[in-house]
Amino acid sequence: MNSLNISNLSKTYSNGVKALQNITLDIPVGMFGLLGPNGAGKSTLMRTIATLQEADSGCVKLGDIDALKQKHELRKVLGYLPQQFGLYPKISAQVLLHHLAVLKGITKQKERREIVDALLHKTNLYEVKNQNLSGFSGGMKQRFGIAQALLNNPKLLIVDEPTAGLDPVERNRFYNILSELSEKTVVILSTHIVDDVKELCTNMAIINKGEVLLKGNPLELINQTEGKIYQKTIHKNELQEYKKEYKVIAEKLFLGKPIIHVISENNPENGFISVNAGLEDVYFSQILSSSKKHL
């Protein structure tokens, strides 16, 4: 099986924004989570891998295929679901799927019919295959998106924030499909929802401001942080003080009162209690430290 190797990938936009800085990642077969806040460069990275954007320097390889140069070769084994996309309003799911299948080179009618039908079943769109796409809900549209991405048995599947706007049931169904695929495929999933990664991914990376902050297995990463996370319920007006004194990595409201998480090698006492680290804590601690670094 081929793995995806990204080395020293950089990209600066014409307005000076450094979207990618020296990104190096080795992504094996399986589900790979790309975690980062909005604007971290996730989509840029994914579009670059998906041959839709140019990098200034660096290299992306899927096995022997140089994704930056042999675009056509890569596209043959690529499935891509962009973050935002639209569909021709006046045709049906089945017709568009057939159309896209042809674009991907599946020109034998019988084969095409088989795979289109299979995917329609798989994504549970078979019942509505003759409906016009303009009537599709967000979830149906997203499932259609995954169906089209799978048409050519991709070896590399890139899904960019696929679950945004989906309800929990839809989300689960969507992830089931992905995880099944990830047995044989390199699947890159970008998200800013930490739980998604924890549940699904065997490997992950956190990126922010175009840089890889951390990469590894989610559970291992959690283990590294294990025992360093403490939690306390505080008053709203105390927040600034705590932020000065401790490494506050997260704050959230519980029953209207702020709960803060801090990271510390030793127990900070002062009413903090130790909690089990979650991926979220890993994530926030990384984002926090990277932001501090930039300040």
Next chain:
Amino acid sequence: MWYDIFKFEIQYRIKRPETYIFFIFIFFFSLAGVDFVFQGIDMGSVKTNAPIVIAKAMAAVTAILMMVTSLIMGVSVLRDYQYNVESLLFVNPIQKRDYLAGRFLGSFAVLLFVFTGLLLGFALGEFMPWRYPENLMPFNFSAYLQPFITVVLPMLFFGSALFFVSGALSRNLMVVYTQGVLLFVPFLLTKSIKNDFLQALLDPFSLTTLTDMNALFTATERNSMLVPFSGVLLYNKLFWSFLGLLILIIGYFKFDFSAAKNKTPEKKKINTIYDLNTAADENLKISFVLIQYNFKTQFVQLLQLTWFYFISICKQVSFWAIIVCALIIILINSINLNIAYDVASYPKTYLVIKELKELSLYFFAIILIFYSGELIWKEREIKLDLIYGAASISDIIILLGKFLGLLLIYIVLILSLIIFGMAFQTANGWYHHELDVYFYGFFVEFFPFLVLYTFISFFFQALTNNKFTGFIFVMVFVILNTVSEFFGFEHDLYKFAGSGLGSYSDMNGYGHFLASYLWIKAYWIALGILLLILASILSVRGTETSLKKRIELGRQRFTKPLLQFVLALLLVFTLLGSYIFYNTNILNQYQNTAEELKFKADYEKELKRFEYLPQPKITDVKLQVELYPKTRAYTVQGYYILSNTLKEPIYKIYLQKPLGPEINLEEINFGREVFLDKHYNQYGFYIYTLKKALQGGEAVKMKFKQTYTTKGFKENDSNSSVLQNGTFLTNKAFPTLGYSKEHELDDTRIRAEFELPPAKGMTKRNDKTELTYAAAGGSADLINFEVTIGTEKRQKAISSGILQKRWTLGSRSYFHYKTDKPIVNQYAIISADYEVSKSRWYPKNNSSAVPVDLEIYYQKGHQYNVERMIQASKLSFDYFSANYGPYKHSNIRIIETPAYTQQAESFSGAVTFSESNEFMLNIDDQSDVDIILYRTAHELAHQWWGMQLQAANVQGKNMILETLAQYSALMVMKKKYSKEKIEQLLQKEQEVYLQAKKRYHKQEVPLELVEKQDYIFNTKGILVMYALQNYIGEEKVNFALKSFIRDWNNSNGILKSKTSNYPTTKELLTYFIEVTPVSLRHKVYSLFEKTKFDYI
């Protein structure tokens, strides 16, 4: 509140580049606005900056620019929907009134700014170098400002109201693009309104309105007066402004000020269906597909895409709106086959095609420009582009699929037009559909242009990466491609798409024009494919949109096989270009218009001094003509006998070869020693000095050989005389004597450019030399004529004279003609595959006259009017021989000539009629004037007026030849038809005359001094002669004419034989006066000598 929105709109637009692009486009377009609108129109003495001219040009340009109005006004509300901000916007506490008013007024203010470009452009246009000072009055800014306010602003307001509202209500970009051009539909519809006032009132562009206003004023008034804002113009503007207001009000009430509109209950239902069926088969295994990527794959992909985009256009409502508009236009304007005097032609296929093309061209242009933009942008507009981009399909296949999809649309539309055309023919009782002609007419003559301009449109859309800019670029390209002609860029090698195919002829098909046309189209299509490949390389795939980035990327996309293909294509392009160049510029001589003009100017400058030098006259012509229609060649061998009819000896003979490098004159032999001065060889002008002068009364035999050779093909070949079927040579195609005035430039302005004095027009009636000439140059008086013509076996060769012998030799047919009496030096040599219809005219109760053989030569299938022509000839001979004297020959031939000319011509003993005119007229005896009789009688009358009696080549010549022929024809008509029919005919002639009179500015010349003004000698002529015979009676007129021809005919005229002068109108008028009672003489004088004329 509305003011904030107004401000926001303006601020937004100020930052948009489109605003300035539009301004600049309009400004530059308007600089040449007057020239563009009035190009090729004879404006007479009205100056090009007369207020009425400015007003009309401004109105027309504004009408053309309605698209820009639509692009500015239509998007102002639509924009909020396009960027999905409507829900953010409409929840704010803005009132609908404020929102709409702010948006409308803001956009309208921007529109006004953009259109100040029109005002400035027009005003500055006056100072452009291409405007001639003699056509300009002193600059007066109010002449620009006033029509801008009274004519342009109301138009803009109406357009703004309509486009704003339709844009806001439809929320469809395609509506915005197309509505501007679709406004032409109501404009075209008003053209069919019969009532003048209504037509002027309802014209949305007020063009007809201004024309109507214009008609009220004299030329001086048009120059001096601002266009008064009153009368029908005021009503027109009020009407359209109110309509605009009404549209705004309706729009206001119809506009739904809520964002939730898009969610219809129907769509929710789909969700419900889905939610009930959640039992997904998640364990289903997805089968493995083997993806091959070979030629076959790409072919299937191409087919799929072509069909997909074809269907996607078919699903557009806007597309059907365009089709419906086109249908309305075609149905209302209908196919108009009128040729003359409201008489229609038979619905011949090629005529129907021509009409259909004209009616639909505009809509094809809309579809081409807008849907090529639409297709290129389709995925990006609905945001499917990234999914497309990640699919493993090659760039060129995507683009080619879109391209072919659009071509398929054209093809289907063309096929519908063909079906419509055939239905039209069938409805008119015509069942000869000629599918092959339909195919050629549309798919060979028309389709290549659509294809080529689609290449251009695709290329610019891909290059500019902005739909609006793309549209503008395409239009600028079309304009530049046209305008460059005026700067000498005329050659088909660098004029994009090359020229059209010229007209189809039943006789000659597309003739020799087809081959060069196809070569040139192949050449441009090779370039078009290159452009398409370039477009695919530069097209956006993914998120890199800057042109610089795309060019960098392009290198990567230039794969090796693609590079090889492009190189091969470049090679093909170059080879085709070289082959064309070899044909047009090496095998043949190429001259652009400027060079042609210079040649003519030089001809005059160098050779004018040889005009009027004493020359012998041609008295005998004997020719042996070998025509080779298939290769378009001929050789002529023979001699002229040249007699010195003067008293003094002639030392030099000036021989003028017919111009053109394909014509060669050789083996010239005078039977005596000569010295040849080759100084003017480049003009084909040879000066032979006779060692022994030609004494008065002496003659010399000049032998010569002339050849015509076709080599390859020429650029823009206008030769329609040497043809594969229908070769038509006249005496002018053979050597002439002396300086040939016919090559002189006659446009005073062009002459001035070459520092030549203004054209003089025809010579005055008292010019001693020209009085002795019956035609320019006066090469001959009467000649004995004998010709033997050899041609292909299937063709018949025809000329003047009696057919002596006819034989075949191998694969060739020979015809030997000889005249029994001397004829005027006007003969034709014609060869084509003809049918013949023969008849004979017997003189009535006049035993001294001989019968005349009538022969009609016509193309197979064109027999419709042959019988009418025979009857018309008989009636004509009856009348003319009874009233003017006997016909001199024993035969007359009427010959059909190919459609390249519409003109009928007369020769000694022969008349030519065009296949696209007289031979195709479909005369309804109930409602129509019998034009066949009229035209046949006119041409046959020339056997008297022109062949028996020649007029001096001075002012008034055409009154003798043409006016008398018109009179003669009218009298024959009068014999056969009722007074009502005659009045119907005269009514038409009068309309034509009055219209022409308005157009021509110069003081109208009296009929007796007429030069080349067709509307005077023909149109007014017939009215004048009708009046004359009303005053003094037909018999008296005919008596005068009979005396005139008795005294002045060229074989034994009593007065003619005493002088070498030819008669003028001065002589003719004495005959008329003589037969007029004294009391009426002043009236008759004024008919011919004055221009004021009381119509019937």
